Amino acid sequence: ILGVNTARGDGLISYGAKDGPGDGKHIVLLSGDEEYRSEEGLPMLAKILSERHGFKTTVLFSVNDEGVIDPDNQQSLSNPEVLADADAIIMLLRFRNWPDETMKHFDAAFKRGIPIIGLRTSTHAFNYPGNRETEYRHYNQFGKNVLGENWVSHWGGHKREATRGVIEASSKDDAILRGVKDVFGDSDVYEAYPPADAKILVLGEVLKGMKPGDPPAKYNKKRRSDGKEQDINTPMMPVAWSRLHQHDDGTTNKIFTTTLGAATDLQSEGLRRMIVNSVYWGLGLDVPTAADVTY
Secondary structure (H helix, E strand, C coil): CCCCCECCCCCEEEECCCCCCCCCCEEEEEEECCCCCHHHHHHHHHHHHHHHHCCEEEEECCECCCCEECCCCCCCCCCHHHHHHCCEEEEEECCECCCHHHHHHHHHHHHCCCCEEEEHHHHHCECCCCCCCCCCHHHHHHHHHHHCCCCCEECCCCCCCCEEEEECHHHCCCHHHCCCCCCEECCCCEECCCCCCCEEEEEEEEECCCCCCCCECCCEEECCCCCCEEECCECCEEEEEEEEEECCCCCEEEEEEECCCCCCHHHCHHHHHHHHHHHHHHCCCCCCCCCCCCC
């Protein structure tokens, strides 16, 4: 995985489009979380999309006043004006509260109806405090209202129980799952209850340990949503789904959400392929039989 600790002088990383079916469509990747190293994982994804598939890609970061990547700066997104010509967004954000001058660029792109791929903590991407004067406080519910879930809880044991992806049988022929197998993440399963209009693609089996070959966990756990107890893996929580989000004017965003996506999770070929496939799906392009997602 490509490690990055400083942005270029202009505060972003760009990869020009190589030949490929992406035909130069512009994917903008938004990095800004304090825990899962999106500043490492997203540049790697951006380069795969460029080199292997012909998309133009740009990665934006949270930076400090010196231009050094600083995930703890929740009010920073470098070069947000780049979003003006984004054809799709991939985001791994956590509790951001960007200034209105920054947020207006994201808001405009979202309202244009471009596809949005939300990874891991993007279910709780924004967190404007109650005392902050802003017209964008409603984005605190972006996860629930758009991506399909907000932050609920760590369902699996955080940093001790990894996730094995199990394809939802009714969705096995979905284009986003084309060529996808052996999905694994060493980040844990989130508790999640996507809305009825979401198409569940992958379920998350909680493992006893942190390796792909570890057996499933088996114990009862209380759900935060309603206080009821259930076996940790019966039923399994969704970890990937798609849905459509419609604005009041009828404009529609195609949405793909996965609660996997930490930089270490992206070592999983199956997960990388599912995310790349979701870009094709979101843009209405034919999804490859087995998308090339090699580093």
